[in-house]
Amino acid sequence: MSESSGLITDHSRHWHDFRYVYPVISRRSGGLSVGINLNVDGACNYDCIYCQVDLTTVRRGEAVDLKVLTAELDAILSAVADGGFWRDEKFNATPTELRRLNDIAFSGDGEPTAHPLFAAACDAAIACRDRHGFTDRPIVVITNATRLDRPDVIAALDRLDAATGEVWAKLDAGREEDFQRIDRPKGNVTLDRVVACIGEAGRRRPLVIQTMLLREGDRVPGEAQIDAYIDRLVELFEGGCGIKRVDLYTVARETRRADLHPLTEAELKAVADRIGDRLPRLSVTWHGGADEAS
Ligand code: SF4
Structure with a gap:
């Protein structure tokens, strides 16, 4: 899951010679996120x-x-715990208010739940976090939701739930045509299946839904596209899926296609307002926007 979620000062997944673990400072979340790729x-x-x-x-x-992954996580959390991390040349200019561990996040160059070591890595992350005294810091799984119905993934997420876990699930569309065009799933994944997976996971614990909204060439998401997307949120909500929050975001950096552009802040807010009209009890945030100061 490559998407970012906030104003981030450094996007690199590489730190020193680490292979799997990388630090990111996020202004929006107000601190350090330790990523696991x-x-x-x-x-x-x-x-x-x-x-x-x-x-x-x-x-x-x-x-x-x-x-190696566990040793890297140990090293970085140890450095954060004793303050040595903030002397690192890449992070020594971090403002004081951001010098705190916000979360540990499975968010790398692909779908974390599809990796055969996902469950073992979750257990390692819990043990490592607790070893360094960060027991209240969440361990976040950022996922495209396609495997949230797998028994091994369900079991791993249940263990995370008992250890301050969070699931952030991607839902980019409400119509099959939009889903296929934007997310381009490989194999026979359908939007109905993804929504069913989100629903199942959300009935086990409340989750965050992340939605990418963007301009494709001259095309902005039209009313029918947005209404169909909100219909899916309503379907989830009414089906008993716990939704902590919906995060709307837009492209912030270079993507694989040159004709993709961010929505404006006003366009994102209009979608958030539209969701609020249908689901007034739902918390909705939006981030970025072509005209947002950073
Ligand atoms: S293809 Fe999509 S789901 Fe996969 S890593 Fe990229 S943004 Fe994330």
Whole structure:
């Protein structure tokens, strides 16, 4: 899952010679997010038009070494705990108010739940976080939701729930045609199946829904596209899916296609307002926007 979620000062997934773990400062979330990239080979069952993963630099064929991953997480959390992290040349200018661990997030160059070591990596992340005294910091799984109905994924997320876990699930469309055009799933994944997966996961714990809205060439999301998307939110809500929040965001950086552009802040807000009209109890945020100062 390559999308970012906020105003971020450094987008790199590389820090020193670390292979899987990377630090990111986010102004929006107000601190440091420690990312875990299980998909160093860029493996994903989507091919989103807005994906920011650079497939020329991914490490194809490389297996994840869980011991190395755990050692990297240990090293970075240890440095945050003793304050040494903030002396790092890349982070020593971080404003004081952002010098705090906000979360640990499975968010890399592909779909984390599709990795065979996902469950083991969740357990390792919980143990490592707790070892360093950050027991109240959430462990976030940023997912395209296609595998939220798999027994191994369900079991791993249940264990995360008991250890301050969060699920952020992608829902970019309400019509099959929009889903296929924007997310370009590989195989036979349908929007109905994705919505069913989100619904099932959201009945086990409230989750965050993340939605990418963007301008495709001259095309902005029209009324029918947005209404169909909101219909899906209503369907989820009425079906008992717990929704903590809906995050609307737009493209912020270079994507694989040159004709994709951000929506304006006003356009994002208009969608948020439209959701609010149908689902007034739902919390909706929007981030970015072509005219947002950063
Ligand atoms: S889900 Fe989409 S944006 Fe995320 S890594 Fe896969 S192709 Fe890229």
